[in-house]
Amino acid sequence: EIVLTQSPGTLSLSPGDRATLSCRASQTVSSSYLAWYQQKPGQAPRLLIYGASSRATGIPDRFSGSGSGTDFTLTISRLEPEDFAVYYCQQYGTSPTFGGGTKVGIK
Amino acid sequence: DVQLVESGGGLVKPGGSLRLSCAASGFTFSSYSMNWVRQAPGKGLEWVSSISSSGSYIYYADSVRGRFTISRDNANNSPYLQMNSLRAEDTAVYYCARGARGVISFFDYWGQGTLVTVSS
Numbered sequence: 001e002i003v004l005t006q007s008p009g010t011l012s013l014s015p016g017d018r019a020t021l022s023c024r025a026s027q028t029v030s031s032s033y034l035a036w037y038q039q040k041p042g043q044a045p046r047l048l049i050y051g052a053s054s055r056a057t058g059i060p061d062r063f064s065g066s067g068s069g070t071d072f073t074l075t076i077s078r079l080e081p082e083d084f085a086v087y088y089c090q091q092y093g094t095s096p097t098f099g100g101g102t103k104v105g106i107k
Numbered sequence: 108d109v110q111l112v113e114s115g116g117g118l119v120k121p122g123g124s125l126r127l128s129c130a131a132s133g134f135t136f137s138s139y140s141m142n143w144v145r146q147a148p149g150k151g152l153e154w155v156s157s158i159s160s161s162g163s164y165i166y167y168a169d170s171v172r173g174r175f176t177i178s179r180d181n182a183n184n185s186p187y188l189q190m191n192s193l194r195a196e197d198t199a200v201y202y203c204a205r206g207a208r209g210v211i212s213f214f215d216y217w218g219q220g221t222l223v224t225v226s227s
Contacts, residue, residue: 033213035213037152044218044219044220045144045152045202045217046217047207047215050213050215056215088152090152090154090213090214092213094211095154095166095211096142096154098151098152099151101151101152
């Protein structure tokens with residue numbers, strides 16, 4: 001099983017700030033099969049990024065993904081009020097696994 | 108629009124059983140894998156099981172293998188999750204999610220979830 005470790009656990013930022021979230025895998029994620037999701041309280045997760053860097057339909061371009069191998073990053077270039085949420089990475093190169101999440105909170 | 112609506116959750120005693128359903132609409136159901144993902148209260152996401160578009164390929168997380176059974180009815184646009192021998196640690200919101208590409212995939216659409224509580 002591929003273990004995904006997300007850091008930091010919590011990020012305290014202000015609207016307009018840049019957010020950088022990390023996802024590290026315990027072994028190589030084949031073909032960059034890495035996705036990112038956003039989840040707000042009481043809601044289902046929402047797909048943001050797949051294939052490490054491809055934005056899902058309707059996702060604003062302030063969200064970007066990068067990385068390969070074992071190290072992946074989600075960047076939110078300028079935080080909007082609606083971006084404060086929990087973010088999860090997921091690998092799907094083998095049986096799917098999720099990271100523990102990063103909470104982006106308001107400073 | 109793609110819609111996934113789960114049902115069948117509730118309170119069950121340890122050792123009991125439940126069957127979850129998911130009503131899918133707005134897409135060609137028989138062309139996509141379907142999945143169950145759960146989230147324990149206040150915790151992160153955990154993949155539970157996947158079934159291919161035809162139902163020929165099925166995968167389970169180690170934590171549920173031998174106790175849970177995934178299936179699908181392409182005529183009625185529904186995947187199911189039969190959960191037996193339930194334990195307290197199975198308490199979670201269970202989400203039905205569409206697999207975007209292939210059997211083992213990322214999940215592009217999610218239902219709102221159904222809560223399963225295992226308690227005496």
